Amino acid sequence: MQGKRVLITGAAGFLGSHLSDRFIKEGCRVVGMDNLITGDLRNIEHLFKLEQFEFYNHDVSKFVHVPGELDYILHFASPASPIDYLKIPIQTLKVGSLGTHNLLGLARAKGARILVASTSEVYGDPSVNPQPEEYWGNVNPVGPRGVYDEAKRFQEAITMAYHTFHGLETRIVRIFNTYGPRMRLNDGRVLPAFIGQALRGEPLTMFGDGSQTRSFCYVDDLVEGIYRLLLSDYVQPMNVGNPDEITIREFGEEIIRLTGTDQQLISKPLPTDDPKQRRPDITKAKALLGWQPKVSRQEGLKITYEYFRSLPEHEIQHKEFTQFIK
Template sequence: IEHIRGSEFEFRQLDIVEPFYVDEPVDFVYHAASPASPIDYLRLPLHTLKVGSYGTHHALGLAKKHRARFLLFSTSEVYGDPKVHPQDESYWGHVNPIGPRGVYDEAKRYAEALTMAYHRQQGVDTAIVRIFNTYGARMRPHDGRAIPTFFRQALADEPITMFGDGSQTRSFCYSSDLIRGIIALAESGEHDPVNIGNPGEFTLMELAKTVIDVTGSKSEIVHQPLPKDDPQQRRPDITRANQLLGWEPTIDLRDGLQKTIELAGREGLMG
């Protein structure tokens, strides 16, 4: 939650599953709350659903009260295991609602529906960003997502764990590019969902080999069974972001991985 006094910004962290109130003026409400790593939302399925439902309801209520701009941090996971490639915002998705990953996917899909309902019925100034795979410094080494896992294993010269044969694809956006897109959307007048991600598409095998290369690791790649409902491909269509916001990513995968490892070495941000 952000409110502005003069040129100063103050940020608060609140438990949004319960009702909450802010007395000071509020200009923007950024609803980024949710477990996002598979390790977290598989461990906390009910909390994930509550944050997406109760939490979104309470955050929207705050924005309505203060007539603030509301920005929902949604996800490419609303597209599920897509049958359309690349994914644009008009695609409704292919999600298994009762699968283990469904708690995260459906929490975000519900949050989007609730956000649009508040906009249409209550007149709240809302926006929705659909965030694709993002990486950078300060990710937890045991986060469970591909890049921090591969980095942790490569830096220790341990075997790199590859789920499936590594042919599944992802599109990785460096964190500074993502932040530029989020700010541009927040400051726009757009209400419908906008994809923010890097359209460069790589197999996870290509990612693992690139991580080994940039770290100078001696790691070998080992294979494990693919998790249930794991998406086989992921790539954003960023036409709307480019046309509406003038946004596109500027940092390619190799450069972003190099930046991440340099920061990790200098500041100890990867563990």
């Protein structure tokens, strides 16, 4: 990878910033692109002093021009939390459709390989557990979550069309719940929501009876899986996540033990279309990439908790609320 030039969209976001770090570490020249609608320049400010990094403040839903050669494109621009995509539903649909179309066109013009970030949300509220890549999903296209779920499903479809019709080198990663430093504390996802409530001394809010399951992958493991998929020959969608499944209630109790607090878990009504189960089948990633998660949830949560605890007090105290968990 030494000397390769890589465009990473959504570079100022949680995953995009960690990917930028990884590709610079591999000796690449990284072009970061983000319109900062949900990203934060603080996530990449340590990279601005490097010659190998350049940044474009740009919305990929509009025409994308990057001068010079590109070897790889990683498309990670998209709101990913319920708070965000419920606030900006049109932009969420546009970045998954128009943005993906623009970047596929750029990849074709540059002769670059492109990896697009899809999500476990393409499976909707699944009737199969764990979810293999062959499962087509159970998605409500007109429900509140549809703006995100269907944007990602369209993204996969147009990416595969560019591969089959134009012969473009494409990769599709389906990302399951991921956590680690640089997550936003109040973005509506269950892990930062629980830790934020614990830090503020509030009860931890779960929806329904807490029997829903999630499977949490530490960010370093996820980045490794994405890196291997990009360099592989596999063109079909691939799950990358941690199959260690836990109920929301059990997870809340785990957070209470981790933070040493005595908060209670309280229940609120289960939201519309909330997935009851979320666990990746990573058989393909193991067999084809030689990849599986290495960081235990206990280890990863300690690191993540210390990161959140180090944030300025005003960020910890700031609260946003959504009727969805992810």
